[in-house]
Structure formats: C-alpha cells, structure tokens
Amino acid sequence: MSVDPVGTAVGMAFGELFLLVKEVVQTVAVFHDQLKKIESTLDSIVPIMKDIDEFNRRMDRKDMGQIQALINNGKDLVKKCSNIKALNLYKKYMHSKKLTDFDATLAREFQISMPLLSVRNTAEILGEVKEFREEFRVYHSGQANNGALQSGLGASGNLTVPEAPDFIVGSEVEASLRKLKGRLLEEGVSMIVVTAPGGCGKTTLITKLCHDVDIEGKFNNNIMFIRVSKKLNLMDIVQKMMQHKNFPVPTIETEDRAVHYLQQLLERIGQNPVLLVLDDVWSESKSILDKFVFKKIKDYKIVVTSRYEFPDVSFVHHLNPLNNVEALELFHRSVTVDGRSMVVPDDLLKQVVNRCKGLPLALTVVAKSLRGKDPSFWQTKLLDWSEGRTLLGSDSDILDCLRKSLDDLDGDPSIKERFMDLSSFPEDRKIPATALIDMWVELYNLDFNGLRAVTDLHKLIYRNLADLEVTRRDLTDDDDKSYSSHYAMQHDLLRELAIIECNQGEVEKRERLILDLTGNNFPDWWSEQKQPTLSARLVSISTDGTFSTPWPNLQLPEAEALVLNFETNIQTKTYCLPIFIEKANKLKALIVTNYSFFPAELGNFHVIGFNLRRIRLERVTVPLLSMGKLRLHNLRKISFFMCDISKASTLNDAKISDAMPNLVELDIDYCNDLVTLPDGICEIKPLKKLSITNCHNFSALPEQIGQSASLEVVRLNSCTNLSQLPDSIGALQKLISLNISDCLNLNTLPNQIGQLVNLKRMSMRGCPRLSVLPRSIVKLRNLRNVVCDKEKEVMWWPLKSSLNGLNIIVSEEEASLDWLRD
Incomplete structure (x- = not known):
C-alpha cells in the first residue's frame, strides 16, 4: 500500500523509511524475506503514524525528535544493507547486529508511545518486530534457505558470471558484442542463441557481454550464468537458481514441477530485468530448453551458447572463427615469452597459424606448445600435421590440431599424463585441486602435501590445457598448503581429446578407464558373463540419476585410484559403493562425488579396502562415528566436503582411533x-x-x-x-x-x-x-x-x-x- 503523507517531520521520515524498504525488498535478495516482514510491520503502523499529531499533543512534544532520529537511523541502515555483498560474512554479521540493536530501540520507544493510542494493540506490533528480529538471527546463524545443502550456503553466488578476460582478439568479437548487447537492451526477443564450433570463444564472448557496464546496469544482480553440458538436468538447475536468489530450495522430483517452481521464481524476481545464460547446450536438450521460456514475464532474457543451431529460435547469432590477421595477433600474444618475439620465419609462422583454422582455443594451445622451441621443431610439427588426419568426431579439425600439440610437451611426458587424468571428472564441472592432489600423490608417488601436484597443474594451465580458478586467496594458504580454494576446469573439446587419448588400444590394457554411463547401459565388454581383468591404474565411473544397482562385477587388480561421480535417483537419494572395490587390493585413493543438489546416503561403506591411503567424499551422508568398525590402518588423509557426518552411531564400542590409527x-x-x-x-x-x-x-x-x-x-x-x-x-x-x-x-x-x-x-x-x-x-x-x-x-x-x-x-x-x- 502507499503511504499518505503525514504533515509532521516524524511522519515524513516514517514514509521515507517505508518507501525505501519497499524499494530495497525488490532489489536485494539477501534480506528479501526479512525486509518483507519489515514492510508488513511498517504497514501495520501506518494508521498510527497518521495520528502522530495526537501523539505529540499527549506527550507534549512538538516533533518527537527521539523517534524521528531513530527512524532516520533506520533509513541509513537499510541503505547500507542494500549494498552488502551476500558473501561478506563479516559485514553481514556486523549489520545484523546493528539491525538487532535498532530493532530493540524501536521496540522500547513504541512501548512508551503506542499505549497512548487505545485503538492500537501494542502487543501484536511488538510480536511482529520480535518475529522479524528472530528471523534475522536465524538467517545469520546459517539456518536460512530451508536447510538448503544443510550448510548455510543459501546466499552463495554459485551462478555468478565468471571473470571476464582482459583481452579479446577480433573485430568479429567486437561486432558480436554490439549486436548482442543491442538485442538484450531492447524489448521483444526472449531467447538468443550464439552458435559456433567448439573452441571459437562462445563462452568468452558471453562472459564479456555479461560484464558490459550497460548490461550490468540493466540486469544488476539478476544475471545467472549456468554451465549446462551434455546432460541438462532441469530440476538441478532450478534448485540452483532458487539457492542463488536466497529462496527456500524444495525437493523437485519431475520436470513439470521444476517448470512450476521456475515460473514462480521468475515472477518473484521478474519485476526487475532477469538475464539467464545457459552455456554449452547440446542439441539433445532442445525440448528442455523450451521449458525455460515464459514470454509473459517482461524483461526476462535467455542467452544460449551451443555448437548446434536451433532453427526455431527467433534470434540466432553465428560466431565465426578469427580471420588471418586476428589469428596471427592472438598467436603472437600466446607464443611470446616475457615480451620477447619468437625468431621464426614468417612463412613458417603463417603455416602453423593456418593449421589452427582461426579457432582461438587451438591457437593458444598450439602457440604455448611451441613457446621457446627452435624453428626446426616447428617444421617437425607441420610435417606431423601433414601426414593425414584421423576423423575424431564433429570437431575433428581442432581435435586433430590439438592432438598433435600434445606429442611433445617440453619433453616431459608427465604433463600429458596429468592432462588425461583430468578427464576423470565430469564435463563442465570444477575440479577441486585437493581431489587432484589426492589422486596424483598416490598415482605418481609425489610429496604428501601435494606441492608437486599443484606444480603439475600449473604446467597444464601454462599451456592452456586447463584453467585455474582461485575462489579465495587466503594469505596463509601458501604456508599451510591447503589449496582448498583452487579449482581446475577443462574445455569440453580438451576433455574429449583426453578421453580419446585414454581410449587408445584394447580396453584390458589401458592405463586409464573412463566410463560415462547413462542409466544401466554398460559397455558390451562389461557384463556379468565376461568380467574382463583390467590393467587400468586409474578408473573413473560416472553415473546419472537413472542408474540403479546392482553393479556388475569388475576385476581391477592394478587400480590405484578410483573416481566415482554420480547423481542420485530422485526417489531414493542413495548411492551404493560397488562391491568390486573390496577386491581392488592396490587401491590407494578413493574420490566419491555426488553432483546432485542434496546429500545422498552412501551405502556399502564396508567394502572400502585396507590399503586405502586417501579418501575424499563430497555431498554424502556417512556418519563419522560409523567408520569405527572399519579397518583403515593405511589411511593417511580423509576429507569430507558438504557432507552429513554427525548422525549417531549404533556401535557402542567402535573407536575411530582404532579404525584409522595412522591418519x-x-x-x-x-x-x-x-x-x-x-x-x-x-x-x-x-x-x-x-x-x-x-x-x-x-x-x-x-x-x-x-x-x-x-x-x-x-x-x-x-x-x-x-x-x-x-x-x-x-x-x-x-x-x-x-x-x-x-x-x-x-x-x-x-x-x-x-x-x-x-x-x-x-x-x-x-x-x-x-x-x-x-x-x-x-x-x-x-x-x-x-x-x-x-x-x-x-x-x-x-x-x-x-x-x-x-x-x-x-x-x-x-x-x-x-x-x-x-
């Protein structure tokens, strides 16, 4: 409701506070529910403020200066809260305390003033204020968001836009930015598709677009950036969107319910412009993509990046490869070391650049593989590329180009080994450096703290074979060697190339076994009848939400690291470790990651082997005390990330120190x-x-x-x-x-x-x-x-x-x- 002007200074200040709260509640998601409570409380006081002159006469005050100052302080406080970042724990805590103090003072003042109005029920108003204060306290103690993730992460910026690159080559890119920006700022178009082959820079382009000052000005904090990958999970995406906007996160069991919740969410935040970016959508997801569209919601825009075209979308933008001049510029920048130009004949340089087909990813990877190398080495690479090409899929040109650049990585074969190891983790997922450390330390006998493992990761990053994101730079991290804020990512095409490299030769003789299962569709060689004995030292098995046990048996006598990636069945929310782990006697590192939104019950924990030295568990429920019955006498490190671990144990005599005495x-x-x-x-x-x-x-x-x-x-x-x-x-x-x-x-x-x-x-x-x-x-x-x-x-x-x-x-x-x- 609107506030009728009140002639007194107190009434005017109150009206300004009321209008400010109504404005901020629409734009600041962090305190949305709490501010709505404030709005409701103030709304109940409006009739009283209209009688403020009667208050003044009865209390012998001309302007109630004390209450006016209090209301003015409230206005200042609400303004400051509107600028607080959701993840700044310290400032959130301090301003929460100030809000509580303000609330208590306000209550005391009205306890004195309001009884003078017999037509008002003071107790009800104070009850509303007390309820609001309690909700603020509960929110800031990490219990908000309906227990989402059970970790107090309701205010997390998990769908925030990635950092924009400082430098982008190409007039094509600049023209694309202008065109796409115009489309987003105008009315009418609800969905835009940016399409190009893999490695052309679609994600880079859209990241740059989202950081444009005009785009940020229009959409403000309602820009949500979602990496989709091949398996689009509508329920999971909607849950993450609700979490990102600090709304209670429900369990969503069907796509129809997901669409319902998505529409509700957009209607709640859609009074302001909303921009949803769906990055790397595959053609198989077209039917699901349509469910994101709600044309009746004004100023709701969707940007899709894809290697595939969607012809029935109203606006499709084609991003072309770089032209020769632009490709040479990017290559020069990537091949140059410390500002020193390479001494390579121009014709040789142009031949190499032409081989990269104007694809930014190929240009940067190939350039960095040739950094500091003698021209004769460049000639050898050109000869290798000219010997013919094996067709490797729809992006065969760039894949072949990238594959040749892996043949000699500074004479250090370990770089290629680590590159292929990254494919153990799902597409478009951030890979915790701590997981890589656990895997590499045991596979390659590195130092316990993982310093060498992190060095190897930086070698991949130097060559553009992976990206590194450090989410928090703690000034003590380097000394403590925790690396808990370090994450690696691998471009889809690079992951595809790594898997191709891993799959060379007969399955029984491969060093790595990378399996990505859909439902219970196991490869032909893996069945209860065949059960081959495998030589792989690293085994990665990924399953989706339609997978169900039992697992077929698998003989893994040489496996030293096992990576299990899964999504839970929406009905059961359980995941059972495969029984064959029990017989993998050389297994030293086990990494289990649940990519579903809520934690999953982890079953069959008893199969974990005696020789395990490192265990990393993410988003699972496994009581810490229940591990007392295990005999993990070789275990040196165990990690729990976003897990439920405190359920009571039924083992009265189980001591965790007996289970893992050498931790x-x-x-x-x-x-x-x-x-x-x-x-x-x-x-x-x-x-x-x-x-x-x-x-x-x-x-x-x-x-x-x-x-x-x-x-x-x-x-x-x-x-x-x-x-x-x-x-x-x-x-x-x-x-x-x-x-x-x-x-x-x-x-x-x-x-x-x-x-x-x-x-x-x-x-x-x-x-x-x-x-x-x-x-x-x-x-x-x-x-x-x-x-x-x-x-x-x-x-x-x-x-x-x-x-x-x-x-x-x-x-x-x-x-x-x-x-x-x-």
Missing part, C-alpha cells in the same frame, strides 16, 4: 551438521593437520585436543558458532599454524595459548568479538606472521618490541563462494 590429515569443510568432534579423533597420535572450516554449527573443539601432540596445523576458519578454544590447546607443542579467521563469535583466546612455543603463523581476520589478547601471547617467541583486520592491528603493535621478527599483515579480503557456480 595424518583430517579435512572437514562445509559440513554444517557438525557440532563437535568425536573424542576418539584426539587419540590418533600421528594426526598433523586438522581442518574444520565453514562448519557454521561447529561450537567447540574437544577438551582432549591437547592429546593430539603431533598437530602442526589447525584450521578453524569460518566456524561462525565457535566461541572459545579449549585450555588444553596449549599442550600442542608442535603446532606451527593456527587459523581462526571469520570465527564471528570467538570472543577470547585461552591464556594457555602462550605455551605454543613453535607457533609461527596465526590468522585471525574477521573476529569482531575478539578484542583482547591474553598476556601469555608475549611468550610466542617463534611467531612470525599474524594476519588480522585493520582494527585489530592495534592489539598487536605493542608486541613487536617483545616478539622479534613479528610481521603484522593487514587483510582486506572478502569471503567468496564463487566456486559453487558449477
């Missing part, structure tokens, strides 16, 4: 059901690294933590409910690094922290309640680096004279969850 590293990330650790963890004597991060309900380390005498690294960052550390932490004499950043409720450090005589690094940014350091801190003679916020720097400066070599690093970093946009 060195325990990683628990975004497991929001975790409240505390089982005491048995503290009895694992070799444990060196304990990482419990982004677990928003985790409230306390066990007092027995002092028994973990081997601990060198403890990470507790972003455990927002953690209020204190146990006194026994002082017994960790080998502790080198402690990270408590973004522990919003941590209000004190134990005095025993001064006993950490070997502590060298401490990160404590984003700890607003931690205002005093214990006196014993002066005993930390080996402390070298402290990372903190600007306002906490003053606590540490007096210690520089006592702690020689102390380096105070002021951090301005903001939290980011952009890695979830896959």
Whole structure:
C-alpha cells in the first residue's frame, strides 16, 4: 500500500523509511524475506503514524525528535544493507547486529508511545518486530534457505558470471558484442542463441557481454550464468537458481514441477530485468530448453551458447572463427615469452597459424606448445600435421590440431599424463585441486602435501590445457598448503581429446578407464558373463540419476585410484559403493562425488579396502562415528566436503582411533551438521593437520585436543558458532599454524595459548568479538606472521618490541563462494 503523507517531520521520515524498504525488498535478495516482514510491520503502523499529531499533543512534544532520529537511523541502515555483498560474512554479521540493536530501540520507544493510542494493540506490533528480529538471527546463524545443502550456503553466488578476460582478439568479437548487447537492451526477443564450433570463444564472448557496464546496469544482480553440458538436468538447475536468489530450495522430483517452481521464481524476481545464460547446450536438450521460456514475464532474457543451431529460435547469432590477421595477433600474444618475439620465419609462422583454422582455443594451445622451441621443431610439427588426419568426431579439425600439440610437451611426458587424468571428472564441472592432489600423490608417488601436484597443474594451465580458478586467496594458504580454494576446469573439446587419448588400444590394457554411463547401459565388454581383468591404474565411473544397482562385477587388480561421480535417483537419494572395490587390493585413493543438489546416503561403506591411503567424499551422508568398525590402518588423509557426518552411531564400542590409527590429515569443510568432534579423533597420535572450516554449527573443539601432540596445523576458519578454544590447546607443542579467521563469535583466546612455543603463523581476520589478547601471547617467541583486520592491528603493535621478527599483515579480503557456480 502507499503511504499518505503525514504533515509532521516524524511522519515524513516514517514514509521515507517505508518507501525505501519497499524499494530495497525488490532489489536485494539477501534480506528479501526479512525486509518483507519489515514492510508488513511498517504497514501495520501506518494508521498510527497518521495520528502522530495526537501523539505529540499527549506527550507534549512538538516533533518527537527521539523517534524521528531513530527512524532516520533506520533509513541509513537499510541503505547500507542494500549494498552488502551476500558473501561478506563479516559485514553481514556486523549489520545484523546493528539491525538487532535498532530493532530493540524501536521496540522500547513504541512501548512508551503506542499505549497512548487505545485503538492500537501494542502487543501484536511488538510480536511482529520480535518475529522479524528472530528471523534475522536465524538467517545469520546459517539456518536460512530451508536447510538448503544443510550448510548455510543459501546466499552463495554459485551462478555468478565468471571473470571476464582482459583481452579479446577480433573485430568479429567486437561486432558480436554490439549486436548482442543491442538485442538484450531492447524489448521483444526472449531467447538468443550464439552458435559456433567448439573452441571459437562462445563462452568468452558471453562472459564479456555479461560484464558490459550497460548490461550490468540493466540486469544488476539478476544475471545467472549456468554451465549446462551434455546432460541438462532441469530440476538441478532450478534448485540452483532458487539457492542463488536466497529462496527456500524444495525437493523437485519431475520436470513439470521444476517448470512450476521456475515460473514462480521468475515472477518473484521478474519485476526487475532477469538475464539467464545457459552455456554449452547440446542439441539433445532442445525440448528442455523450451521449458525455460515464459514470454509473459517482461524483461526476462535467455542467452544460449551451443555448437548446434536451433532453427526455431527467433534470434540466432553465428560466431565465426578469427580471420588471418586476428589469428596471427592472438598467436603472437600466446607464443611470446616475457615480451620477447619468437625468431621464426614468417612463412613458417603463417603455416602453423593456418593449421589452427582461426579457432582461438587451438591457437593458444598450439602457440604455448611451441613457446621457446627452435624453428626446426616447428617444421617437425607441420610435417606431423601433414601426414593425414584421423576423423575424431564433429570437431575433428581442432581435435586433430590439438592432438598433435600434445606429442611433445617440453619433453616431459608427465604433463600429458596429468592432462588425461583430468578427464576423470565430469564435463563442465570444477575440479577441486585437493581431489587432484589426492589422486596424483598416490598415482605418481609425489610429496604428501601435494606441492608437486599443484606444480603439475600449473604446467597444464601454462599451456592452456586447463584453467585455474582461485575462489579465495587466503594469505596463509601458501604456508599451510591447503589449496582448498583452487579449482581446475577443462574445455569440453580438451576433455574429449583426453578421453580419446585414454581410449587408445584394447580396453584390458589401458592405463586409464573412463566410463560415462547413462542409466544401466554398460559397455558390451562389461557384463556379468565376461568380467574382463583390467590393467587400468586409474578408473573413473560416472553415473546419472537413472542408474540403479546392482553393479556388475569388475576385476581391477592394478587400480590405484578410483573416481566415482554420480547423481542420485530422485526417489531414493542413495548411492551404493560397488562391491568390486573390496577386491581392488592396490587401491590407494578413493574420490566419491555426488553432483546432485542434496546429500545422498552412501551405502556399502564396508567394502572400502585396507590399503586405502586417501579418501575424499563430497555431498554424502556417512556418519563419522560409523567408520569405527572399519579397518583403515593405511589411511593417511580423509576429507569430507558438504557432507552429513554427525548422525549417531549404533556401535557402542567402535573407536575411530582404532579404525584409522595412522591418519595424518583430517579435512572437514562445509559440513554444517557438525557440532563437535568425536573424542576418539584426539587419540590418533600421528594426526598433523586438522581442518574444520565453514562448519557454521561447529561450537567447540574437544577438551582432549591437547592429546593430539603431533598437530602442526589447525584450521578453524569460518566456524561462525565457535566461541572459545579449549585450555588444553596449549599442550600442542608442535603446532606451527593456527587459523581462526571469520570465527564471528570467538570472543577470547585461552591464556594457555602462550605455551605454543613453535607457533609461527596465526590468522585471525574477521573476529569482531575478539578484542583482547591474553598476556601469555608475549611468550610466542617463534611467531612470525599474524594476519588480522585493520582494527585489530592495534592489539598487536605493542608486541613487536617483545616478539622479534613479528610481521603484522593487514587483510582486506572478502569471503567468496564463487566456486559453487558449477
């Protein structure tokens, strides 16, 4: 409803606040539900504000200056909230506290004023205000969004647009940007398809378009960028869209229900322009693509990129390869090392460039494979390319061109090996660097911390054979060697090329076995009757939501790493590990990833073998305590990511320290059901690294933590409910690094922290309640680096004279969850 003007200053201020809330609630998704409550509360007060003159006469006030100032403060606060990023935990916390204080003050004022109006029921209004305040408190404690992902990630920017490249070659690209921009800014066209062969730069073009100042100005925070890939899952996409916009995420069992929820979502946010980008849509998904269109919703635009044409779409834009001049420019940029031009004859350079067919992906990959090489090496490559070409599919030209560039990678065969290993993960999915580390350390006997593995990953990135995204640059990451914010991605064509390389030769003799199953359609060679014995050291099996057990048997006597990628059946939401794991006696690394929206029950956990050294589980339900019955005596590292792990165990005598007595590293990330650790963890004597991060309900380390005498690294960052550390932490004499950043409720450090005589690094940014350091801190003679916020720097400066070599690093970093946009 509209607010009739009220003649008093208080009434005018109230009207401005009301209108501001109505405006902000339409544009700021982070506080949408809460602001609607405020709007409702203010709406109920409107009649009272019309009688404000009567208030003034009865209270002998001319302008009720105290209440007016309070309302003005409320306006300022709502304006500030409209500019807060959804993922800035620190600012969200601080402004939530200010909102609560404002709310309490407002309540007190109206408790005095409103009883003077006998026609109003003060209790009801205060009840509304109290309910609003409680909802704000619940939201900021990580319980919002109907328990989506059960990890407090409802406000995550998982569909945000990728970073735009700084440089794009080609007049064709500039013309395309102008044309597409015009279409998006005009009325009428609801769907635009950008089509071109693989490797032409469709995704790069659209990313650049989404970051255009005019496009961002029109669509604001309603641009959603979704990587689709070959298997378009409408239910999953709609759930991610609802999560991205901070709405409750329901279980969606059919496409019809998904369409219903999608329409509801668009109607709620569609009062402002909406841009939906569907990147890399395959021709098989055309029928599903039509379900995204709702022509009655004004200013709702869809941009599709695809290698395929959709002739019945009203506007299709063809992106052409680069012309000769543009191709030479891009090649020059990619082949140049440190600004130094290559000494290669022009005719030789042009022949190589012509071979790349004007495709940006081929140009950059080939150029980087030739960096620093003698012209004779270039001649050899041209001869290889001229020896004929094997047809490798619809994108055969670029695939053949790329395949030739892999033949000699600086004389280091390991680069090609790592390149092919990336195909173990599904198309268009971000690959956690921690998963690659777990796989490569065991396959290639690398260092435990994975430094060499990360170096190998950077070699792939240097050659454009993969992309790297670092979602959060923690100033302590390099020292701690966590790499938890590092993700790799592989272009679809490069993944296709890697799979082609993996599939050379007879299946029984392949080093890698990469299987992507649809339903229960197993390859002919894999059946209960044949059951061949395979030589593969790396095995990857991906299944979709229509897959159902039982698994056929598989003989994997040489397998050392097994990657299982799956989506759950919408009815059962369970996934059973294959029984054949039990007989894979050389298996050392197991990576299990659920790509469905909600966690899945993991069955058959008992089949996990004795020789396993590393386990990584993502989005599964597997009680930590239930592992006590296992015998994982060789296990060195176990990781849980977005898992449910705290369900009670029925095993009264099962001790996790007996199950994994040689565990060195325990990683628990975004497991929001975790409240505390089982005491048995503290009895694992070799444990060196304990990482419990982004677990928003985790409230306390066990007092027995002092028994973990081997601990060198403890990470507790972003455990927002953690209020204190146990006194026994002082017994960790080998502790080198402690990270408590973004522990919003941590209000004190134990005095025993001064006993950490070997502590060298401490990160404590984003700890607003931690205002005093214990006196014993002066005993930390080996402390070298402290990372903190600007306002906490003053606590540490007096210690520089006592702690020689102390380096105070002021951090301005903001939290980011952009890695979830896959």
